[in-house]
Amino acid sequence: MTRIVVSLTFFGILAVVVGILTSGDDQDIDWAITGGLFGIALAGEGVRQWLRRSRAKSRESSGI
Template structure:
């Protein structure tokens, strides 16, 4: 759980920096920052789901 929180915090900061850099003279480009963070959350969710699926396959060997 600590790795998930660290990873999401890193991607949150990264997406805010990219949103700020792409905004130009405006304060912040929120759609870009939010979209990048949404992609990061989906990626981390997929990675978590994939790990759980593999763990279930390993446990149900049927010996």
């Protein structure tokens, strides 16, 4: 559980930094880019979790 928290925190901070850098002369964060990047990171972590669970289910014994 801690890996997902660390990963999402890292990508959240990275997305905010990219949003600040792409805002140009405005002093406001580009929230569309920030949210899009964080959404991609969130979807990637979700797929990773789904793959881990599906692999774990396939390794379960048949109950013999």
